[in-house]
Amino acid sequence: MDTTATTPSQALTIPAGPRSYQGSCHCGAVRFEATTDLGAGGSRCNCSVCTKVSQMGGIVKPEAFKLWSGEEALSVTSGAVAPAAATSARPAA
Numbered sequence: 001m002d003t004t005a006t007t008p009s010q011a012l013t014i015p016a017g018p019r020s021y022q023g024s025c026h027c028g029a030v031r032f033e034a035t036t037d038l039g040a041g042g043s044r045c046n047c048s049v050c051t052k053v054s055q056m057g058g059i060v061k062p063e064a065f066k067l068w069s070g071e072e073a074l075s076v077t078s079g080a081v082a083p084a085a086a087t088s089a090r091p092a093a
Helices: 048-053
Strands: 003-006 011-014 019-024 031-036 065-069 074-077 086-089
Touching: none
Parallel strands: none
Antiparallel strands: 003 011, 019 031, 031 065, 074 086
């Protein structure tokens, strides 16, 4: 069964069942693929960064995640903006 989410500007149909999705960091240095079931839901972070970009997150098991490029550009951070440890791309020099 497909799940439809409606935003003020558009309707989004989320396919049922696990599917693979490709993504990257903003600058493109880190590229990855994750297999997940978006229809199962996710979590919403209310920090200022995630709220601004309407980000939703989820946890993916290690075997469902592939890092294609950019491992050298990753860093682990923890702090006021991201209370839990988070892995992100380092800013470009």
